[in-house]
Structures are given as C-alpha cells and as structure tokens.
Amino acid sequence: MIAELSHYALVLAFVLALVQTFVPVWGAARNDTTLMAVGEPVAFAGLGFVAFAFFGLMALYVGSDFSVANVYENSHSAMALVYKFTAVWGNHEGSMLLWVFVLAIFSALVALFGRHLPDRLRANVLGVEGAIAAAFLLFILATSNPFLRLDPAPAEGRDLNPILQDLGLAIHPPLLYLGYVGFSIAFAFAVAALIEGKIDAAWARWVRPWTLTAWIFLTLGISMGSYWAYYELGWGGFWFWDPVENASVMPWLAGTALLHSAVVMEKRDALKVWTILLAILTFSLSLLGTFLVRSGVLTSVHAFATDPTRGVFILIILVLFIGGSLVLFAVRGAELKQGGIFAPVSREGALVINNLLLTTAAATVLTGTLYPLALEALTADKISVGPPFFNRSLGPLFLLLLALMPFGPLLAWKRGDAYGAAQRLTYAAGAALIVAALVLYSTQGGPLLAMAGLLAGVFAVTGALTELADRVALFREPLAASFARAKGLPRSAWGTSIAHAGIGISLIGVVAETGWSEERIASLKPGENVSIAGFELLYKGIDERTGPNWRAEVGHFDVRVGGVTVATLDPAKRVYLARNQPTTEAGIKTFGLGQLYVSLGDSEAGGAISARIYWKPYVTLIWLGTIVMALGGMLSLSDRRLRVGAPRPAARRAAATPAE
Amino acid sequence: MTRRQRRLTLIGISLAVLGLAAALALSALRESIVFFYSPTEIAEKGVAPGTRIRIGGLVKEASLQKNGLDARFEVTDGAKVLAVTYRGVLPDLFREKQGIVAEGALDASGVFRADTVLAKHDENYMPKEVADALKKQGVWHEDKGKGGAK
Numbered sequence: 173m174i175a176e177l178s179h180y181a182l183v184l185a186f187v188l189a190l191v192q193t194f195v196p197v198w199g200a201a202r203n204d205t206t207l208m209a210v211g212e213p214v215a216f217a218g219l220g221f222v223a224f225a226f227f228g229l230m231a232l233y234v235g236s237d238f239s240v241a242n243v244y245e246n247s248h249s250a251m252a253l254v255y256k257f258t259a260v261w262g263n264h265e266g267s268m269l270l271w272v273f274v275l276a277i278f279s280a281l282v283a284l285f286g287r288h289l290p291d292r293l294r295a296n297v298l299g300v301e302g303a304i305a306a307a308f309l310l311f312i313l314a315t316s317n318p319f320l321r322l323d324p325a326p327a328e329g330r331d332l333n334p335i336l337q338d339l340g341l342a343i344h345p346p347l348l349y350l351g352y353v354g355f356s357i358a359f360a361f362a363v364a365a366l367i368e369g370k371i372d373a374a375w376a377r378w379v380r381p382w383t384l385t386a387w388i389f390l391t392l393g394i395s396m397g398s399y400w401a402y403y404e405l406g407w408g409g410f411w412f413w414d415p416v417e418n419a420s421v422m423p424w425l426a427g428t429a430l431l432h433s434a435v436v437m438e439k440r441d442a443l444k445v446w447t448i449l450l451a452i453l454t455f456s457l458s459l460l461g462t463f464l465v466r467s468g469v470l471t472s473v474h475a476f477a478t479d480p481t482r483g484v485f486i487l488i489i490l491v492l493f494i495g496g497s498l499v500l501f502a503v504r505g506a507e508l509k510q511g512g513i514f515a516p517v518s519r520e521g522a523l524v525i526n527n528l529l530l531t532t533a534a535a536t537v538l539t540g541t542l543y544p545l546a547l548e549a550l551t552a553d554k555i556s557v558g559p560p561f562f563n564r565s566l567g568p569l570f571l572l573l574l575a576l577m578p579f580g581p582l583l584a585w586k587r588g589d590a591y592g593a594a595q596r597l598t599y600a601a602g603a604a605l606i607v608a609a610l611v612l613y614s615t616q617g618g619p620l621l622a623m624a625g626l627l628a629g630v631f632a633v634t635g636a637l638t639e640l641a642d643r644v645a646l647f648r649e650p651l652a653a654s655f656a657r658a659k660g661l662p663r664s665a666w667g668t669s670i671a672h673a674g675i676g677i678s679l680i681g682v683v684a685e686t687g688w689s690e691e692r693i694a695s696l697k698p699g700e701n702v703s704i705a706g707f708e709l710l711y712k713g714i715d716e717r718t719g720p721n722w723r724a725e726v727g728h729f730d731v732r733v734g735g736v737t738v739a740t741l742d743p744a745k746r747v748y749l750a751r752n753q754p755t756t757e758a759g760i761k762t763f764g765l766g767q768l769y770v771s772l773g774d775s776e777a778g779g780a781i782s783a784r785i786y787w788k789p790y791v792t793l794i795w796l797g798t799i800v801m802a803l804g805g806m807l808s809l810s811d812r813r814l815r816v817g818a819p820r821p822a823a824r825r826a827a828a829t830p831a832e
Numbered sequence: 833m834t835r836r837q838r839r840l841t842l843i844g845i846s847l848a849v850l851g852l853a854a855a856l857a858l859s860a861l862r863e864s865i866v867f868f869y870s871p872t873e874i875a876e877k878g879v880a881p882g883t884r885i886r887i888g889g890l891v892k893e894a895s896l897q898k899n900g901l902d903a904r905f906e907v908t909d910g911a912k913v914l915a916v917t918y919r920g921v922l923p924d925l926f927r928e929k930q931g932i933v934a935e936g937a938l939d940a941s942g943v944f945r946a947d948t949v950l951a952k953h954d955e956n957y958m959p960k961e962v963a964d965a966l967k968k969q970g971v972w973h974e975d976k977g978k979g980g981a982k
Contacts, residue, residue, distance in 0.1 A: 560864035695900040754924040773921030
C-alpha cells in the first residue's frame with residue numbers, strides 16, 4: 173500500500189511541477205500577480221508529495237518489504253537498522269529520489285524566503301526550479317521507478333552492497349546532493365534574469381548566500397566522500413581522479429569561481445554577464461556529473477547498474493537545460509548593461525584571475541574526464557587518463573592560484589597597489605620559506621612539485637592570517653584596540669580569511685601525503701615485526717568475529733615506539749554473507765596529525781597474512797582543511813549583510829529575517 | 833588606462849592563462865595516457881615491451897599461483913591468454929573467473945608485469961573495457977552486466 177501511495181505521490185508531484193513550471197512564468201509574462209502567486213503554494217505542495225514518496229520508500233526499507241523490487245535488490249532483514257535508512261539512496265532509483273527531494277526542498281526554501289523578491293523574478297525562478305523538478309520526476313517515473321513490485325515476493329533481500337554498509341553513506345551522498353542541487357538556485361536566478369533581461373546588485377545579493385550554502389555542502393560532501401574512500405577501500409588513497417570524483421569537483425571549481433564573481437557583481441556592479449554564465453555553467457556541470465554517474469558511460473567505482481535508456485533520457489535533460497539556457501544567454505546576455513570599470517591591478521582584477529584559474533582548472537578536469545570517451549567514440553582506442561595527467565596539468569594551476577590568493581584581499585577595489593600588498597606579505601612569505609626550509613632539512617629533500625606545493629600551502633595560510641592581522645592593525649596599535657577592531661570586523665571578512673587558510677591547510681595535507689608517505693607491503697606470521705617511520709608493528713595473530721550479516725577475520729597488531737606499546741590496530745577483512753562479498757576494514761590510528769594505516773590482504777598457507785602498512789604524515793590536514801573552509805563559509809553566511817531578503821530590508825526587518 | 837586598454841589587458845591575461853593550461857594539459861595527455869588492450873589485441877597488434885599499458889579480461893580458472901606476496905595468474909578474453917605477474921596485495925574482489933584490469937608493462941618474454949591490479953567493488957560488475965573485450969570474442973552474456981557499486 174505504501175509503495176502504491178508513494179508512487180501516486182510522485183505522479184502528483186510531477187503534475188504540480190508542471191504547474192510550477194508554466195503558470196508563474198506565464199503570469200510573469202502577462203504581469204498577472206494572481207498567476208505569479210501560484211508558484212509558492214505549488215512549491216510547498218510539491219515538496220510535500222516528494223517527501224511523502226521519499227519517506228514512503230524509507231518506510232519500505234525499514235520494514236524490509238521485499239515485495240518491492242528496489243528493497244529486495246538492496247536490503248536484507250539482518251542488516252543493521254541505520255543502514256536500512258541509508259540504503260534508500262544506496263542505489264540508482266533511490267538516489268534519484270533523494271536528488272529530487274533535495275531539489276524540492278530548495279524550491280520550497282526559495283518560496284519561503286523569497287517574499288521580498290520582486291514578484292516577476294520570484295515567479296520566473298520558481299518556474300525554472302519547477303522545470304528541473306518536472307524533468308527529473310519524469311525521469312524517475314519513466315525509467316527509474318523505485319516502487320515496482322515483485323510477484324511472488326521473495327522471502328529475503330539480496331543485501332546492500334557491503335561497501336555501502338557504512339556511516340559514510342549516511343553523510344556523503346546527502347551532503348553532495350545538497351551541494352549539487354543547491355547550485356540549481358543560482359542557475360534558476362540566472363535564467364530568470366535572462367528572461368527579464370534585467371540584473372542588478374540586488375540579484376547578486378540574493379544569489380550569493382544560496383551559492384555559498386551549496387558550496388559549503390559540496391565542499392563537505394566531497395571531503396567526506398574522500399575520507400570514506402580512504403578508510404573503506406583499503407588502498408590508503410584519498411583521491412583517485414575517478415570520473416565520478418571529477419564530476420563532483422568540476423561544479424565545485426565553477427561554484428567557487430561563481431562565489432567570487434558574485435562578490436564583484438554585488439560590490440562593484442561589474443562582471444554581470446560573466447557571473448550569469450558561471451551560474452549556468454556551474455549547475456550544468458552538476459547536471460553533467462549526474463549524467464556521467466547515472467548513465468554508466470564511464471567506468472567508475474560508483475557505477476550502478478547501467479541501462480542505456482536512462483543514459484539517453486538524462487542526456488536529453490542535459491541538452492534541454494544546458495542548451496536552452498546557453499541559447500537564452502546568447503540571445504539576451506548582451507542586453508545586460510555592463511558597469512563598474514576597474515584597473516587590472518585591483519580587487520576586481522584579482523577576482524578575475526581567480527575566476528580564470530578556477531574555470532580553467534574545471535575545463536582541464538572536464539578534458540581529462542571526457543577525452544577517453546571522445547577518443548573511444550572516434551578511434552575505438554581505449555585509454556585511461558589517470559592521476560599523472562591531473563597532477564601535471566592541475567598542479568601548476570593550483571600552485572599559481574594559491575600563491576596569488578593572499579594578494580587578492582589586500583588589494584583595494586577599483587585600483588590596487590600590488591607593491592604595497594607584496595610589502596605587507598613579506599612576513600607571510602618569509603614564514604612560508606622558513607617552514608619549507610625546515611621541512612627540506614628534516615626530510616632531506618622531496619619531489620620538486622611537493623616542495624612548491626608546501627610553499628604555496630603555507631603561504632596561503634600565513635597570507636590569510638596576515639590579512640586578518642592587517643585589518644585589526646595587530647602590533648601597530650595596542651592589543652586592546654586590535655581586539656576591539658577584531659570584534660567590529662564583519663563576519664564575512666573573518667569567513668574569507670578562514671576559508672582561504674582552509675584551502676592552504678588542505679594543500680599542505682595533500683602535499684605531505686603524496687610526497688612523504690611511507691608504505692610497506694609485507695607477508696607476516698604471528699610474532700613477526702615490521703617497522704615503519706619509527707613505529708614497530710608486531711603482528712600477533714588473527715581471529716574470527718561475526719556480525720549480523722557478516723563474518724570477519726580480524727588481525728591484531730601492537731604498535732610500539734622504543735619497545736613500549738602505544739596502541740593496537742585491528743584491521744579486518746569482512747565477508748558479507750548474502751552476497752559472499754569481501755570488504756576491507758582498515759585499521760587506522762591517528763598520531764598527531766598523521767595516521768598509521770593497516771589493511772589486510774589474503775591469509776596464506778602456514779598462518780602468514782599479507783598486509784599493506786602506511787604511515788601518512790599530516791594526512792588529516794586534508795580533511796581538517798576542508799572543514800575549516802566550510803566553517804569560513806558558514807561565518808560568511810551568518811554575516812548580517814549577506815542575509816537573504818533583497819531588496820535590502822530595513823535594519824528592523826533584517827533582524828526578523830531568518831539567516832539562510 | 834582607457835577602458836579599451838583595460839579590457840585588452842584582461843583579455844591578454846586570460847589568453848595567457850588559457851594557453852598555459854592548454855599546454856600543460858596537452859603535454860600531460862601525451863605523456864600520461866595509458867592505452868587498454870585485451871589479450872587478443874596484444875597477440876595481434878604486438879605491443880613493445882616496456883610500454884605502459886592496461887590489460888583486462890577474466891582471471892583464468894586454476895591459473896593463480898601465490899608465493900607470499902608474489903602472484904602469477906593468467907588473464908583471458910576467451911580467445912587468447914596472457915600471463916601476468918604481480919607483487920603485492922591483490923584486491924578483495926580478485927578471484928578466478930572474475931573480471932580484472934591491470935596496469936603495467938610487458939617484459940621481453942611477453943609476460944605482463946603488473947604494478948596495479950584493479951577489481952571492481954561488486955561481484956557482478958564487469959569493468960567496461962573487459963566487457964567490450966569479451967563481447968568481441970563472443971563469450972559475453974548480457975545478464976552478467978547487472979549490478980554495480982557505490
């Protein structure tokens with residue numbers, strides 16, 4: 173019954189999305205406020221129906237109703253309860269439903285917080301959101317219905333893919349989708365502005381918080397996915413340049429660029445056309461990512477069951493939305509008036525460079541991701557483009573980006589003083605050089621790219637701190653005065669510096685992990701030792717453990733430093749019984765900022781076991797840095813000047829408007 | 833500076849960055865792409881020893897020999913067989929009759945020395961290159977291709 177009702181709710185949501193697509197836009201074209209006002213209640217109702225379907229599917233999973241094909245394929249009655257909730261989006265159909273659910277939430281949020289928007293802008297934005305929802309709901313109903321029944325109903329399910337039976341599944345996909353889909357709002361605003369042929373600073377003031385929200389989620393989503401892959405796959409790597417990872421990093425790069433160009437537009441009324449284009453491109457890359465993942469055109473660890481009709485369907489959606497919006501851009505873009513001129517050396521100029529480097533990086537990732545597809549289509553040659561390509565082509569771009577980053581915030585709007593900025597960054601650069609020299613001394617050298625990366629990473633952190641110190645006049649005035657200034661500094665200024673420091677911190681982690689990791693591969697018998705990076709690992713033996721739906725061989729290691737046991741590691745190999753599929757549960761211990769990482773291989777005759785042992789110095793900085801970035805973003809978001817509600821509300825009303 | 837000069841400066845910088853990126857990407861592409869071959873293609877086309885390539889196919893039944901960390905097995909696409917050696921820890925899903933992809937180079941005697949062995953994260957999932965190679969040899973059945981990971 174739940175399945176049928178949920179299916180019906182999805183059909184209703186589709187019809188409502190069609191209403192949301194056409195009625196408000198038609199009203200905006202005729203300047204009819206009654207028709208335009210249809211948008212909001214329909215958006216709320218649409219969310220209601222999609223939520224009903226989503227939680228309906230969740231109820232079917234929690235109740236282990238194996239008469240539903242989707243539940244049968246991806247669940248098992250013995251599975252831990254938490255995974256019965258998260259298994260909802262651990263498959264193609266359910267994850268598309270999550271996608272649409274998140275879209276409906278954002279649609280409803282626009283309706284909720286958009287009361288102060290000009291009527292026509294709001295109507296058009298809701299219309300575009302409705303169109304996206306309609307397209308994806310039709311996709312679900314036509315090709316990916318999660319509510320299909322099986323007759324007769326099987327007694328037991330086939331279990332969820334063991335790799336997904338992990339808390340990572342609870343965190344990574346929802347965050348990622350909140351990011352991907354969040355960019356649809358910037359896209360909808362861009363298309364709405366093009367339809368109206370009008371765009372102003374108020375538009376940017378609206379788009380910026382939404383973009384920032386999406387960016388925070390996407391940053392955390394990518395980072396959590398990376399940590400999940402790191403501990404779950406047992407290869408010790410944090411990033412594989414897998415096509416699906418690329419699919420998430422492209423919108424991140426474009427979205428980061430959009431975040432910065434929207435600042436220029438809001439403050440200086442410049443870069444309008446470019447900002448609109450970026451808003452379109454960012455969401456287009458999100459859609460492209462969805463297509464690449466869901467169509468199965470690319471081989472990837474993320475590939476679900478592939479079905480060509482689905483690929484074609486998403487391709488049509490892709491062409492309609494990306495093509496349609498770009499055509500609209502080509503026709504109407506020129507009508508948007510340009511404003512605000514600036515010298516090449518200025519805050520605006522620095523942000524243009526930022527945009528250039530970020531979009532170029534996105535284009536490079538796109539090239540590396542699609543080149544194998546294009547080549548195979550043209551010549552039937554099969555190639556793989558792996559980490560070497562991305563490191564060599566993106567490395568220099570990122571080094572340049574991070575080396576220039578501290579200069580941006582120190583330049584004035586309109587016309588900046590590059591020499592003055594450089595002078596103020598002397599200490600920051602000096603500190604970076606000292607750190608790099610110390611590392612060079614203590615490690616007896618390292619790869620050149622790693623040294624340059626370390627320099628750029630430390631400079632990004634010290635440079636961001638310099639900017640803060642500069643703004644609170646640290647050491648130039650009494651500490652009390654500096655403290656008062658710090659309190660008066662807008663949160664967005666803190667946010668900028670903290671986020672900039674965050675990317676530096678991440679880069680330091682990446683460099684340390686790639687440049688100075690140690691690895692041992694050993695075949696060990698109980699009582700044997702292996703030493704790595706000053707640690708001694710004593711292999712004590714293996715025993716068996718059983719869980720609700722798995723059996724495991726758990727290895728036991730004592731970690732010793734100078735003969736004293738400081739920790740134990742218990743890496744395991746699990747076999748999930750329903751699918752007879754093994755997974756690796758790495759044993760990880762954090763020492764300082766580095767991690768000791770052990771993953772088990774096969775047990776061999778004679779009681780030996782093969783194991784991969786890594787020492788990864790400062791590896792945790794990679795993820796800590798992204799959390800710092802997200803915190804910076806949240807601080808910015810909480811800045812009063814950024815609160816949603818354009819045109820800018822009076823102070824009294826601003827206090828009453830919830831922050832978004 | 834006039835508006836025109838400013839604009840030209842910006843365009844100049846943009847072109848410089850784009851040019852740099854294109855140069856980087858092209859040189860990286862030329863030097864770091866890796867071609868994929870099936871055992872049949874290796875036998876027919878002849879790949880120079882030492883060239884970095886990817887190979888793939890099914891691990892042949894009863895071909896796996898292990899000695900500590902050293903493994904030796906054969907990969908087949910149904911028509912031809914290729915001997916592979918690997919030192920290290922094989923992935924979880926490495927099994928006989930399972931589709932795998934390996935990266936490395938051929939040695940002078942025609943044995944493939946792999947430094948990376950990949951098996952995908954689902955027992956039903958077949959790497960796309962392997963599936964295509966098997967289809968060519970007519971040993972592929974559509975129902976094998978269902979299922980996937982993450």
